[in-house]
Structure formats: structure tokens, C-alpha cells
Ligand code: SF4
């Protein structure tokens with residue numbers, strides 16, 4: 001059936017692996033992936049637990065539509081308590097790993113405790129084994145992937161792994177699957193590292209079915225068509241997510257030099273056109289586009305670096321194609337650090353995948369370090385002799401590698417911008433919310449997005465709300481709370497289906513409802529899905545409040561609240577968060593302290 | 608005029624929808640492990656190549672079969688396995704130079720592409736037209 005109705009529980013302390021039935025009552029109320037995993041997390045751990053303690057629980061969850069023929073059905077979520085934000089972490093990834101986990105017969109994988117020695121988990125359908133991983137500890141994600149494939153002689157193994165950064169507790173270490181897809185944000189890789197778990201390798205061959213197959217396939221073909229005809233989809237296929245960089249540059253919402261500016265002079269050198277244009281050596285960055293499992297969009301870029309470029313000229317091991325620039329990577333290494341060298345950006349992107357780090361948090365932390373450096377707060381003595389000036393492409397590649405290998409100043413960058421800036425006495429330079437770094441949308445130009453950043457349950461994030469269209473139309477704070485709330489709830493639902501958020505430009509909630517209704521038993525209406533999304537959002541909020549976060553964490557860096565935008569369409573504006581926030585709390589049915597009222601909780605069956 | 612499947616690897620995004628469609632058509636569920644078409648990935652995902660039976664003229668599998676379980680469909684040209692006759696001896700899997708006849712341990716019989724009776728589901732599922740069904744004088 002649509003859910004495999006089975007989860008795999010691995011207790012790393014005891015070394016036991018047990019299959020158990022999925023709680024289907026919860027699945028009715030939380031779907032799968034993000035929602036259902038949060039429900040389990042809420043049940044299984046005290047939110048106040050230290051994120052790096054063995055008592056934290058790490059969950060990999062697929063959704064009901066993962067592994068079906070619905071477009072973009074390759075998604076899965078990693079849910080745990082974040083060492084970056086100390087709130088709930090929920091990182092979504094694609095590639096082929098999630099579908100393989102589901103094909104092996106599991107909706108979810110729950111990892112608890114801490115192994116006394118490094119291990120990796122090997123799943124071939126019902127056969128589940130923990131193997132010693134001492135020989136893999138200290139290896140990169142790519143080396144680990146190759147070593148596990150070689151050991152088991154099984155090319156069909158789909159592998160999710162951490163690098164040294166995850167072993168060493170870099171606050172934004174991620175979990176990379178299928179070499180260049182990642183559950184990227186909030187430091188989920190370090191939680192995995194704290195459990196002494198190096199990798200998970202899955203070979204699933206049981207398949208997935210749905211409740212009403214003929215009807216499901218009719219709906220699937222209809223929704224494929226809708227997606228195919230959508231302009232936004234076409235842009236994602238042809239240009240990738242980096243198409244956004246030109247939009248943000250023109251609009252003046254492209255954070256530059258650690259958010260001191262809102263436009264970047266070097267945009268043309270790193271935009272999609274630059275990716276497709278041969279350089280003076282005749283080298284073209286972009287090779288092709290690739291899809292995640294079951295995806296008819298294929299936003300992923302496959303690129304390669306000019307072999308004459310300083311970063312790899314003497315390093316043949318990087319003369320191969322790999323994952324290319326996405327918008328957020330381009331933003332965080334490019335404008336945020338003032339760097340316009342497309343090969344350096346691409347190489348740093350490789351390093352993120354190879355060593356398992358979130359490019360957004362790394363880039364924005366480096367940007368803060370660059371500002372500290374230019375202010376003279378840190379000097380070349382602190383930074384291993386590297387001049388951390390804005391625009392220094394070599395500094396980017398050196399520091400990306402140092403952080404990935406947890407060496408020298410990389411250990412400081414590994415703290416994330418909040419802890420690093422506090423350490424140097426300048427917390428205001430950290431462009432983060434709840435400790436998590438910003439994505440590439442300036443809240444002065446896009447105030448509704450700013451409200452989303454401030455209230456996102458996982459800290460600053462561009463993927464948990466969508467007030468983009470409203471902000472482009474009207475840059476005031478008026479009327480932004482409602483679309484912010486509505487989109488947050490809708491996205492919480494989409495994130496729980498097993499499908500990719502990038503379908504949401506073409507599909508509305510009725511399209512998701514129709515697919516779920518055909519795939520799952522029972523009645524799945526638009527209204528029901530909207531309520532599920534709101535329930536998930538409030539449960540995440542409850543987790544964060546119990547973890548010790550409060551209203552004071554629903555804020556933005558002072559730079560966005562006090563310093564007027566220096567240019568672009570929002571020139572002179574600051575982000576009027578205060579007004580939006582009280583309106584938002586009221587719409588949510590929360591007290592003026594940002595706490596869900598008993599009536600709200602009762603309405604959502606959360607009491 | 609007979610039609611054949613043509614694969615255009617440069618267009619393939621490695622989404623595996625062809626494998627899913629094939630398993631659905633032949634096994635009734637979504638399961639790439641049971642697909643007659645396979646997508647191979649090379650070089651960090653730079654290249655992906657869909658690949659299945661070419662319905663070759665020599666018909667090695669057909670001639671090798673000791674029970675005459677493989678026959679030519681005269682409408683499509685496909686070499687089809689008759690399940691009732693297949694005893695699972697795997698001789699055809701060895702005879703096929705392309706490796707596109709596979710043994711299914713669950714049923715104890717072999718599986719191979721039968722062109723879906725002339726309406727190939729992989730072609731219908733492919734979002735990039737990396738697999739097309741085209742007329743040919745002779746099979747590709
Ligand atoms: S749109 Fe992009 S991220 Fe989403 S499933 Fe497709 S390839 Fe993956």
C-alpha cells in the first residue's frame with residue numbers, strides 16, 4: 001500500500017535493529033516525512049535534550065507518495081533536534097536514497113542512542129546490519145561512498161553519509177546522499193556524527209503500491225501535464241534554481257558582502273548565462289541537468305571546473321563532473337562573500353558535497369568572518385595566513401576545505417556565524433535567525449519573506465514559506481502575515497507528502513489532495529491537508545517552545561531591522577517586523593508571547 | 608514496417624520514471640528492481656543511459672531456449688517470453704549478448720522487454736523523450 005506501514009528502529013547504543021509497525025493513526029494526522037517524523041520526535045525525546053547527546057533522536061522519513069510515479073516522488077526528510085538552532089531540524093533531500101529506503105519496506109528510520117564505536121548501517125530489504133566503520137572514520141563523503149560500494153560490490157546501494165565535518169560537530173554539517181544531494185540545513189550531519197554513525201547504505205527491491213492504481217495513474221498524468229506546461233517549471237529545467245540570481249539582482253534583494261549591500265556587481269559572471277557561456281579557454285561550466293528520483297523537472301545542474309583554474313590545476317581528482325551551482329550556493333559563495341569567480345564557486349560547491357556541509361551556512365559564516373577581518377577584529381594571524389577580504393576567491397576555496405577537514409580557522413568557521421561572531425564580540429554581524437544563516441533574499445526588499453525567516457521553526461530559511469509574489473508586488477509590511485501563515489502551512493503539508501516543493505508553482509493544494517486521495521485509503525481533501533499543515537507547524541512550534549526558544553527568537557538581525565537598504569527597489573527601507581509579527585501571532589491563534597493558545601491546540605488535536 | 612525503441616542518452620535526466628512505468632505495466636507496482644529497462648549512471652551522474660532489449664534480429668535468446676518459451680510477436684517484432692513454458696533454466700540470459708534477459712528469482716522465470724505489445728509504457732513515461740518508439744526497416 002501507499003505507506004509500507006513499517007519503520008526500522010536502530011538503537012546504536014545496543015546495536016539492535018528492529019522493524020515495527022508504523023503508527024497509522026499518526027499517519028492520518030501527519031501524512032509522512034516532515035510531519036510524521038516530527039510527531040515521532042515529539043513522542044520519543046525531551047525537546048530540552050542537548051542536540052549532541054545520545055538521547056537526541058535522528059529520523060529519516062519518506063512520505064506516502066515517495067517511490068510512486070507522482071512527479072518528484074524521490075523526497076525524504078531528516079528530522080531531529082538541531083545543534084545549530086537548538087530547535088527542531090527538518091532537512092529535506094532528493095536523489096535516489098529516499099525511494100530506495102521506501103522500496104526496502106520502510107516508511108521511516110529511527111536512530112537512537114550512540115554507538116560505542118563508528119558504524120554504518122546496511123539495509124537490503126529485511127536484512128539490516130550494522131558494520132564497523134573505523135576505517136571510514138576520517139574519510140570524506142565521496143571516499144565513504146566509494147568504499148562502501150566497493151566493499152559490498154553492489155552498484156545499486158544508495159548511500160547517505162557524513163564527512164569529517166559531521167564527525168567533528170561542525171554546526172552546519174549535513175548528510176549527503178547519492179554524492180551530491182543533501183539534507184542540507186541545521187546541522188543534521190553532526191547529530192549523525194554524534195551517534196558515531198558514518199553512513200546508511202540501502203538497497204530496496206520490494207516496490208511500492210497505491211490504493212487505487214488506475215485512478216492514481218490518471219491523476220499522475222494530469223499533474224505531469226500541468227507541471228510540463230508551467231513557465232516556472234520550464235525555467236527550473238532550463239536554467240536551474242540559479243535563475244533567481246538575476247531576479248534578485250534586478251530587484252535589489254541580493255544580499256552582498258554580508259548583507260551590507262543588496263546588489264552585486266559580479267552577478268553576470270555567476271548567473272545561468274555565465275554557466276552556459278564558454279570562458280577564454282573555451283571551457284563551459286554547465287554540462288547538463290539531472291533529476292532526482294521520479295522527477296519531471298530536473299532542476300539539478302551537472303557542471304565541471306576549468307582545469308586551468310587555480311583551485312584544481314594541480315588536482316586531477318577534481319577534473320570530473322559533479323553537482324553544479326544552485327541559487328543558494330551561488331548566493332552564499334558569490335554575492336554574500338563578494339566573489340564573482342564561477343570556477344571557485346563551483347569548486348567550493350564540490351567541497352561542500354565532498355565534505356558534507358551546508359553551503360548556505362558555510363558561505364554566510366565566511367561572509368561574517370570577512371566582515372570581521374575587514375574591520376580588523378580578526379587578522380591574518382587568526383586566519384592561518386589567509387586574507388579574508390570580500391572578493392577573495394582563493395580564501396573561499398581554502399576555507400571551504402579547512403572547514404570540511406576541520407583544520408585551523410575552519411574549526412572557528414565550523415561554529416556557524418552566531419557562535420563565531422559572539423566569540424569575537426560582534427553578534428550583530430551574524431546574519432542568522434535562531435542561529436541558522438540566511439538564504440539569499442534580503443528582508444528589506446522582501447518583508448513578507450522576512451517575517452517567514454523570523455518565524456520559521458528551523459531558523460532562517462527560504463523554503464518554509466513563500467511570500468515572494470506578494471513582496472514583489474508590494475514592498476510594504478501590509479497584509480504579509482496572512483500569506484506567510486498560509487504558505488507555511490501549505491509547505492508543511494507538501495514537505496510531508498514525499499514530493500518536492502518545486503512542484504508548488506504549478507500545483508495547488510487541490511492537486512496534492514487529488515494525488516493523495518487516489519493513492520491512500522480514506523478521503524483526502526484540500527481542507528484536510530490545510531489543517532494537517534497547520535497542525536505540523538504548531539507541533540514544531542511546541543517542540544521549539546519546550547526546547548527553550550521563545551518570542552525573542554522570532555526576530556531578524558539588527559542590520560535588516562535598523563539599517564535602510566542601500567539601493568535597489570527598496571532603497572531606504574528597513575524591515576518592519578514588529579507590525580507583521582503581532583498580526584501573525586493573532587492569525588495563528590497564538591498569545592502575544594507567541595504561544596499557541598489552548599483553543600488553538602484543541603482545534604488542531606494537539607492538546 | 609516494424610517499430611523499435613530508440614534511446615537518446617544525452618536527453619536522459621536519470622529520473623527512472625521509465626523503470627517505474629515498466630514495473631507497473633509488468634508487475635503491477637512501482638519497483639525499479641523489477642523493470643525490464645535499466646538506466647545506468649556514469650561519472651558522478653554526468654551521463655545516464657537507458658538500456659533494454661534491442662529485439663535483435665539474431666534472437667539469440669529465442670534460439671537458445673530449450674523449451675521454445677520465447678517467441679516472436681509478428682505484429683511488433685518483440686521476442687516475448689511465454690511464462691507457462693519458461694522453466695527458468697537461464698540459458699537465454701547467457702545467450703543474450705546484450706544482457707537484457709533477466710532471471711526473476713521471485714517467480715523462477717525470466718523477464719525481458721516485450722515492447723508492451725506495441726504501446727511502450729517507458730516511452731509514455733519519459734519526460735524528456737530520451738526513449739522514443741520509431742519505425743525502422745530492421746531492428747536497431
Ligand atoms: S525539482 Fe529539482 S530538487 Fe525537486 S525533485 Fe526535481 S530535481 Fe529534485
Ligand code: SF4
Nearest residue numbers: 629720722723727729
Ligand atoms: S517497452 Fe514496455 S516492457 Fe519494454 S522496457 Fe519499455 S516499458 Fe518495459
Ligand code: SF4
Nearest residue numbers: 619620622623625733
Ligand atoms: S524516463 Fe527518460 S529521462 Fe527518465 S530515466 Fe528513463 S530515459 Fe532517462
